[in-house]
Amino acid sequence: MKHALLEIWGDVVETKALVFSIVIITALTMGAHLLAPADNSTMGLFFGIGGAVLGFLICVKVIKPRRHITIEEDQ
Amino acid sequence: MDASLIIWMIGAAIMAVALYTFIGFIPGTDETSVLLPITLAIVLSGVDAMVVLSFFIAAIVTLNLTNAMPTALVNLPGGVMSSAMIEHSIVIKKAGRSAEVIKKMAAASALGVLISVPLSLVLAFFLTPFAETIAPYSGYLFIIGAIFLSLISRNKTLSLFSIIPLAVLFMALRHLYWGLGIVPEDQTITVSFFLGITIGPLLVSLFRLLNKQIFNDSIIDKENHISIPKRNKDVKKVNPFKLLSKEEKKHAGMGAMIVNFFFVLSPVGLTILIGEAFGKRYKDPFKRAVMSVTTMSGVVQATYLSGIIIPLLALGIPLSPVAIGPGNALFNAPPVFDLDNNIHHILGFSEFTLAVIIGAVIALLLSYTLITRYALQITKVILSYVPHEAVLGLFIAFIVLLAYMDAGFINIFGVLLVGLLSGTLNRMGVNYGVQFMSLYAAPQLVAFLIGAF
Numbered sequence A: 001m002k003h004a005l006l007e008i009w010g011d012v013v014e015t016k017a018l019v020f021s022i023v024i025i026t027a028l029t030m031g032a033h034l035l036a037p038a039d040n041s042t043m044g045l046f047f048g049i050g051g052a053v054l055g056f057l058i059c060v061k062v063i064k065p066r067r068h069i070t071i072e073e074d075q
Numbered sequence B: 001m002d003a004s005l006i007i008w009m010i011g012a013a014i015m016a017v018a019l020y021t022f023i024g025f026i027p028g029t030d031e032t033s034v035l036l037p038i039t040l041a042i043v044l045s046g047v048d049a050m051v052v053l054s055f056f057i058a059a060i061v062t063l064n065l066t067n068a069m070p071t072a073l074v075n076l077p078g079g080v081m082s083s084a085m086i087e088h089s090i091v092i093k094k095a096g097r098s099a100e101v102i103k104k105m106a107a108a109s110a111l112g113v114l115i116s117v118p119l120s121l122v123l124a125f126f127l128t129p130f131a132e133t134i135a136p137y138s139g140y141l142f143i144i145g146a147i148f149l150s151l152i153s154r155n156k157t158l159s160l161f162s163i164i165p166l167a168v169l170f171m172a173l174r175h176l177y178w179g180l181g182i183v184p185e186d187q188t189i190t191v192s193f194f195l196g197i198t199i200g201p202l203l204v205s206l207f208r209l210l211n212k213q214i215f216n217d218s219i220i221d222k223e224n225h226i227s228i229p230k231r232n233k234d235v236k237k238v239n240p241f242k243l244l245s246k247e248e249k250k251h252a253g254m255g256a257m258i259v260n261f262f263f264v265l266s267p268v269g270l271t272i273l274i275g276e277a278f279g280k281r282y283k284d285p286f287k288r289a290v291m292s293v294t295t296m297s298g299v300v301q302a303t304y305l306s307g308i309i310i311p312l313l314a315l316g317i318p319l320s321p322v323a324i325g326p327g328n329a330l331f332n333a334p335p336v337f338d339l340d341n342n343i344h345h346i347l348g349f350s351e352f353t354l355a356v357i358i359g360a361v362i363a364l365l366l367s368y369t370l371i372t373r374y375a376l377q378i379t380k381v382i383l384s385y386v387p388h389e390a391v392l393g394l395f396i397a398f399i400v401l402l403a404y405m406d407a408g409f410i411n412i413f414g415v416l417l418v419g420l421l422s423g424t425l426n427r428m429g430v431n432y433g434v435q436f437m438s439l440y441a442a443p444q445l446v447a448f449l450i451g452a453f
Helices: A015-035 A039-061 B002-023 B033-046 B048-076 B082-094 B098-151 B156-180 B190-208 B212-218 B245-262 B267-281 B285-315 B348-387 B390-429 B432-451
Strands: A005-008 A013-014 A067-069 B226-230
Touching: A005 A015, A005 B190, A005 B245, A013 A015, A013 A067, A013 B048, A013 B082, A015 A039, A015 B190, A015 B390, A039 B033, A039 B390, A067 B348, B002 B033, B002 B048, B002 B348, B033 B048, B033 B390, B048 B082, B048 B098, B048 B226, B048 B285, B082 B098, B082 B267, B082 B285, B098 B156, B098 B245, B098 B285, B098 B348, B098 B432, B156 B390, B156 B432, B190 B390, B190 B432, B226 B348, B267 B285, B285 B348, B285 B390, B390 B432
Parallel strands: A067 B226
Antiparallel strands: A005 A013
16 A cells, blocks of 8 residues: 555544554554453453553554644734 | 542542543544543443543533634544534634634633533423333334434435334344344343444545545645644633623523523534524624634533433433433443443432532533643644544544454444444434434334334
């Protein structure tokens, strides 16, 4: 797949970064979920959300938002 | 009740404020998708019902207030509700006054909370006697609800025609899982189907991109250019009642009052209807925009608060879009809550009221102060560091997780199927309310059709 910018849900994303995010966050979410004790659905949900947060933070660290931000001059 | 329970409630409310202030500022974070999984986790953790309620009330008050900030400051809607404000926010931003207007919005939002919390508690109190008589017919109420929401929506015929196919799909999947022995017969899959509906439009957008032609046509050549207003000089004024003009107070307050009586209707629909109606009275485009967004800020809070407080306190059945949607876990979160044993049945009137008030007051105090002082800085930090890709990835991961937890690996594809159908219907013009109601009506509707024909 090639690098390209797309607009999805009101903001701009880059295709490779999008695929990376989906794969990494989903993998960590499910990985963490499967590590939790199988007979305890509450722990399963907590582990899963924990994995999701970890994946989210990795993406925040690795991916640069496709936004060009400027500060307006005097209001 | 002991002091430690109150401390727990306060702690839960503070946690909700911290979490949802952050989430609210991130553009495009759909309310249901961010409220439901976290609330579900809190419910399943087994904390007291009052703590759950304080958490949820604090979460919606914070989220409704913070979602309006990126909308007004950089014209990226913070959530579904704030998409109603986008047009007017563009007018205000072009006039270079957004840093000033967000304070008015925050004040109107606070006013909306102060009006709708007591009013919806009173309304619920008076509705409770009738609840006993209608509760046994709840299954039919959902069918009536789906038809009613179709009839008041923009695409009546289309919505009516989509109810039965949706119900058939939900029941087909449930019977498949029962038949294969993946899910015990006394267990009904709801939560993951629910999120499937919510995230449907996103799934459809992503799936369409797998078509080469559509992918190539969707490519754009530049990044999103965003300008953030400079810090407003007039930072000292934070008293909510001094920030609003007499007319703004009147409109936001009246709007918040009116929507309490229409808690069964769609929050976005009500917000647009009332915000536009009050804004229209002004000829000057800037004045009209300011009046609309301040009114909407008050109304948004009231739609959410009445939509959760009235059905939960009076009925115990999710009969409003907010209750069926983001607040679903307060009604139905097996094994802790189900439709015969949830917050409605567990908490008395005074316990319920106390939990709501603690949640609302803490959220208002904290998030109002935070926003009137730091909204610009928070917006800048979030937009500079949080990529949209990560937000979309998070949504996908949540839906995969909840699908898997509900009915194993196969349900990931079951939910994908739900998402693709409901997302497509959504694009065609069938709103979320009709689809959520169809999900709840599905068992009775399918049983009725088989019995009748």
